[in-house]
Amino acid sequence: MNSQYTPGVVPARLSGDALVQNFADLHAPLAPHEAAVAADRCYFCHDAPCITACPTDIDIPLFIRQISTGTPEAAAKTIFDQNILGGMCARVCPTEDLCEQACVREMAEGKPVEIGRLQRYATDTLMAKGIHPYERAPGTGKKIAVVGAGPAGLSCAHRLAMLGNDVTVYDAMPKPGGLNEYGIAAYKSTNDFAAAEVEWLVSIGGIEIKNGMALGDQLKMDDLVGCFAAVFLAVGLGGVNAMGVDGNDKDGVTDAVSFIQELRQASDLTMLPIGRNVVVIGGGMTAVDAAVQSKLLGAEQVTIAYRRGRDAMSASRYEQDLAASHGVQLLFNVQPKAIHGNGAVAEIELEYTSAIDGKLSGTGETVRLKADQVFRAIGQTLTSDGGLTLEGRKIAVDEHGRTSRAGVWAGGDCAAGGDDLTVTAVAEGRDAAMDIHATLNGSV
Amino acid sequence: MADLTTNFLGITSPNPFWLASAPPTDKEYNVRRAFEAGWGGVVWKTLGSEGPPVVNVNGPRYGVIHGADRRVLGLNNIELITDRDLQTNLDEITRVKKDYPDRALIVSIMVPCEEQAWKDILPKVEATGADGIELNFGCPHGMSERGMGAAVGQVPEYIEMVTRWCKQYYSKPVIVKLTPNITDIRKPAAAAKRGGADAVSLINTINSIVSVDLDTMSPEPSIGGKGSHGGYCGPAVKPIAMSMVSEIARDPETQGLPISGIGGVTTWRDAAEYITLGCGNVQVCTAAMTYGFKVVQEMISGLSQWMDEKGHVSIQDFMGAAVPNVTDWQYLNLNYVAKASINQDDCISCGRCYAACEDTSHQAIAMSDDRTFSVIDSECVACNLCVEVCPVEGCISMVPMEPGTVDPRTGKTVEADYANWTTHPNNPGAVAAE
Ligand SMILES: Cc1cc2nc3c(=O)[nH]c(=O)nc-3n(C[C@H](O)[C@H](O)[C@H](O)COP(=O)(O)OP(=O)(O)OC[C@H]3O[C@@H](n4cnc5c(N)ncnc54)[C@H](O)[C@@H]3O)c2cc1C
Ligand SMILES: Cc1cc2nc3c(=O)[nH]c(=O)nc-3n(C[C@H](O)[C@H](O)[C@H](O)COP(=O)(O)O)c2cc1C
Ligand code: SF4
Ligand code: SF4
Ligand code: SF4
Numbered sequence: 001m002n003s004q005y006t007p008g009v010v011p012a013r014l015s016g017d018a019l020v021q022n023f024a025d026l027h028a029p030l031a032p033h034e035a036a037v038a039a040d041r042c043y044f045c046h047d048a049p050c051i052t053a054c055p056t057d058i059d060i061p062l063f064i065r066q067i068s069t070g071t072p073e074a075a076a077k078t079i080f081d082q083n084i085l086g087g088m089c090a091r092v093c094p095t096e097d098l099c100e101q102a103c104v105r106e107m108a109e110g111k112p113v114e115i116g117r118l119q120r121y122a123t124d125t126l127m128a129k130g131i132h133p134y135e136r137a138p139g140t141g142k143k144i145a146v147v148g149a150g151p152a153g154l155s156c157a158h159r160l161a162m163l164g165n166d167v168t169v170y171d172a173m174p175k176p177g178g179l180n181e182y183g184i185a186a187y188k189s190t191n192d193f194a195a196a197e198v199e200w201l202v203s204i205g206g207i208e209i210k211n212g213m214a215l216g217d218q219l220k221m222d223d224l225v226g227c228f229a230a231v232f233l234a235v236g237l238g239g240v241n242a243m244g245v246d247g248n249d250k251d252g253v254t255d256a257v258s259f260i261q262e263l264r265q266a267s268d269l270t271m272l273p274i275g276r277n278v279v280v281i282g283g284g285m286t287a288v289d290a291a292v293q294s295k296l297l298g299a300e301q302v303t304i305a306y307r308r309g310r311d312a313m314s315a316s317r318y319e320q321d322l323a324a325s326h327g328v329q330l331l332f333n334v335q336p337k338a339i340h341g342n343g344a345v346a347e348i349e350l351e352y353t354s355a356i357d358g359k360l361s362g363t364g365e366t367v368r369l370k371a372d373q374v375f376r377a378i379g380q381t382l383t384s385d386g387g388l389t390l391e392g393r394k395i396a397v398d399e400h401g402r403t404s405r406a407g408v409w410a411g412g413d414c415a416a417g418g419d420d421l422t423v424t425a426v427a428e429g430r431d432a433a434m435d436i437h438a439t440l441n442g443s444v
Numbered sequence: 445m446a447d448l449t450t451n452f453l454g455i456t457s458p459n460p461f462w463l464a465s466a467p468p469t470d471k472e473y474n475v476r477r478a479f480e481a482g483w484g485g486v487v488w489k490t491l492g493s494e495g496p497p498v499v500n501v502n503g504p505r506y507g508v509i510h511g512a513d514r515r516v517l518g519l520n521n522i523e524l525i526t527d528r529d530l531q532t533n534l535d536e537i538t539r540v541k542k543d544y545p546d547r548a549l550i551v552s553i554m555v556p557c558e559e560q561a562w563k564d565i566l567p568k569v570e571a572t573g574a575d576g577i578e579l580n581f582g583c584p585h586g587m588s589e590r591g592m593g594a595a596v597g598q599v600p601e602y603i604e605m606v607t608r609w610c611k612q613y614y615s616k617p618v619i620v621k622l623t624p625n626i627t628d629i630r631k632p633a634a635a636a637k638r639g640g641a642d643a644v645s646l647i648n649t650i651n652s653i654v655s656v657d658l659d660t661m662s663p664e665p666s667i668g669g670k671g672s673h674g675g676y677c678g679p680a681v682k683p684i685a686m687s688m689v690s691e692i693a694r695d696p697e698t699q700g701l702p703i704s705g706i707g708g709v710t711t712w713r714d715a716a717e718y719i720t721l722g723c724g725n726v727q728v729c730t731a732a733m734t735y736g737f738k739v740v741q742e743m744i745s746g747l748s749q750w751m752d753e754k755g756h757v758s759i760q761d762f763m764g765a766a767v768p769n770v771t772d773w774q775y776l777n778l779n780y781v782a783k784a785s786i787n788q789d790d791c792i793s794c795g796r797c798y799a800a801c802e803d804t805s806h807q808a809i810a811m812s813d814d815r816t817f818s819v820i821d822s823e824c825v826a827c828n829l830c831v832e833v834c835p836v837e838g839c840i841s842m843v844p845m846e847p848g849t850v851d852p853r854t855g856k857t858v859e860a861d862y863a864n865w866t867t868h869p870n871n872p873g874a875v876a877a878e
Contacts, residue, residue: 036514037513040512040513041512043794043796043835044796045794045795045796046794046795046796046798046799046811047795047811048794048795049793049815104792104793104794105792107792107793108792108835108836
């Protein structure tokens with residue numbers, strides 16, 4: 001067996017048992033007693049600020065009250081009414097920036113009601129019973145295409161199917177779920193939850209998922225528009241920003257999302273190679289996830305190198321602390337200058353930066369870090385725009401999710417506006433579905 | 445430090461905290477440990493006549509109403525009097541009293557409503573050396589069906605008669621324990637006084653069904669699918685008990701009759717409140733059954749601290765201090781005007797005051813877009829609902845208006861003079877002010 005100190009990029013730095021432990025739930029599910037105690041803390045606020053802060057507007061005080069009165073199944077229904085991926089959101093939402101930040105008990109005591117974990121308690125309870133609490137409305141006869149089976153596409157498909165429409169979901173990847181399946185950190189979505197959730201979601205009926213079908217390859221926009229009454233584009237951000245640095249092409253330099261995808265799909269984590277010294281370039285959630293998971297796989301030294309100061313990092317303070325608590329080193333105000341090594345990366349050279357009037361430039365001072373692996377986490381980009389008008393680097397949409405082309409809606413990460421979060425994608429998918437249905441069928 | 449020594453009917457105890465007649469005082473083992481923990485006195489679990497003792501159910505005896513975090517707010521029981529042999533109890537009482545001469549030890553008794561029954565048991569109790577007796581006229585279940593307990597306590601004539609027998613055949617203080625399952629508590633209290641009682645103690649438990657099992661359709665506690673009403677006690681009954689205490693304390697017929705206050709005493713503060721309403725001491729059951737004997741330590745330290753802060757050197761200093769301020773509604777000052785006021789620094793913007801006032805009161809709280817909540821003085825009737833539903837204690841307060849200022853709700857100037865309903869022009873029976 002290898003150890004943390006084995007040179008190079010090797011598998012099995014930790015024992016199988018240690019890996020299982022490392023990749024267990026980041027936040028353990030609440031036991032019934034814990035849920036009762038946590039639920040008792042909710043004040044049942046009027047026009048509750050936590051609801052406003054939730055991108056899907058879940059009626060949080062109501063579902064928590066339903067938990068505290070012993071009806072977590074009813075609580076789950078309250079959640080799913082607004083957010084059909086409430087189970088995944090309960091695991092991956094940065095609640096510290098959303099509902100829990102707005103909770104009045106955060107203001108009062110610095111300890112919010114544990115909304116995320118209570119949401120998981122309720123949704124897990126119902127899903128464990130194998131109950132799908134919705135029935136489809138009488139058929140409308142309308143056929144709708146959804147491109148992309150990530151959170152936005154799935155949320156849209158479910159709502160459309162519930163309203164009586166027939167939905168075909170196309171996805172380029174072999175499995176549905178989008179980043180729920182391929183991107184979210186492993187310790188946030190354990191036990192293959194993403195796949196189980198998709199199966200549960202489509203059990204409403206009226207949704208056909210076709211994998212291995214990519215827009216731009218097998219699928220053409222004109223054909224979709226011709227064959228379906230409406231099209232919802234939810235292709236996410238499949239590309240990765242390029243890093244223009246000498247040595248970028250050396251072995252061991254990869255995209256963080258590819259590394260995470262490989263990790264998420266690995267059937268045996270002891271087979272997954274990881275460097276002894278890992279450097280992650282970037283400052284967002286992806287950078288943190290890649291760094292933490294490298295550490296959990298047994299890398300000895302993991303560094304996040306971010307070109308600006310701590311406050312500019314898009315990863316929340318909570319996530320920064322999570323990284324630090326796992327022993328990840330955070331380096332600020334440094335940018336990659338060159339990657340050195342003979343064939344494979346051996347060192348990364350970073351240059352210090354200073355910002356003058358918001359414009360970043362190198363100071364000339366450099367530092368070299370040992371690196372067997374370098375992960376690029378400097379942002380994702382749109383890969384297929386379907387020929388639609390863009391706003392910035394994303395598809396332009398109005399408040400209903402309508403694009404520049406009649407009959408085509410878009411939502412989730414690929415569409416302009418809103419944060420790139422699972423929950424925001426769910427909200428946009430749901431709202432687009434309502435507008436599509438109203439447009440096709442006159443009214444809701 | 446304040447002296448908590450209490451003299452109740454000539455019986456001294458190191459503090460006013462007695463354990464009420466109940467499971468905590470059921471046997472020597474418990475009572476010794478209670479005394480070691482610091483309790484000032486105990487009323488021994490009620491004794492019955494000689495002969496085979498009563499039997500209890502062999503299934504659950506208790507049911508509870510829980511608050512947040514499963515705090516016990518109300519406790520219901522279907523237990524009977526002691527199910528142990530009379531002589532065993534008497535021997536234990538004798539031993540304990542001998543070993544704890546400085547603590548109060550009262551023996552609770554319930555025997556049939558016949559003179560001979562009392563004549564038989566009283567000399568035996570006298571022989572134990574206990575400090576007094578308490579007549580259980582309160583138990584609302586089981587014993588009442590046999591013509592004892594509450595069945596006696598609900599008939600003033602019986603109370604008077606039995607009390608008189610006790611005074612005749614027993615030399616030490618006699619306390620009559622009253623049932624609250626009656627419309628006017630002053631009647632049984634007056635009967636006890638006429639019979640010669642040295643004191644009354646109240647309340648015993650209130651008839652109650654705490655819950656129904658929605659699967660089996662049985663009231664709980666359920667004994668094989670059936671339940672019967674039990675007796676309710678704990679924090680939930682304190683307001684009922686205190687109102688009854690105050691009525692006895694201020695009724696001309698019973699004024700001055702010593703009272704032992706019982707019902708929901710859980711903290712030193714509860715005890716202090718009972719004492720201000722005229723009680724000479726308090727008795728505790730549910731708090732001990734919930735938290736164990738150790739709770740008395742907080743009661744002792746809390747009462748001492750408060751007495752020191754207020755400059756009270758003994759219990760006597762504040763006993764009955766609130767009685768003169770208990771009055772009838774018709775004598776409340778209708779010229780007293782207050783307004784709710786929200787301290788914005790303490791407010792956490794939960795909006796509960798708004799929901800309560802807007803939906804169920806007087807639409808007197810405004811909510812701004814940024815969730816600032818403020819009282820609209822021209823609508824506020826000072827009902828106090830917002831104060832009580834606000835989760836932050838002290839965040840909303842009731843501020844009295846100064847005489848001479850104008851109440852924006854009524855447009856009337858606040859008068860300095862006292863005026864009540866008896867002279868109010870809207871009262872058809874008003875007497876003209878002279
Ligand atoms: C590493 C990482 C970690 C993250 N962690 C979190 C987190 O903890 N919490 C959180 O809230 N958010 C997190 N996010 C963001 C979140 O995952 C996304 O905001 C969310 O998944 C967006 O949903 P979507 O449906 O728009 O896109 P995606 O989830 O990206 O789904 C898009 C789908 O479209 C398919 N597709 C793409 N192109 C085509 C095509 N041409 N034809 C057909 N199908 C196509 C893809 O295969 C994919 O299934 C993370 C993102 C990453 C990258
Ligand atoms: C402020 C207030 C005023 C009440 N006024 C009346 C009344 O005028 N007439 C009446 O029959 N009951 C009145 N009640 C009693 C209630 O109808 C009800 O019987 C009681 O509150 C018990 O129910 P609950 O505690 O489950 O709410 C009043 C209760 C409250 C709290
Ligand atoms: S803000 Fe907090 S306390 Fe208020 S309803 Fe939401 S979760 Fe409950
Ligand atoms: S005291 Fe009553 S009327 Fe006044 S603001 Fe509060 S709830 Fe409303
Ligand atoms: S109930 Fe209290 S804390 Fe809540 S909004 Fe009103 S004043 Fe503020």
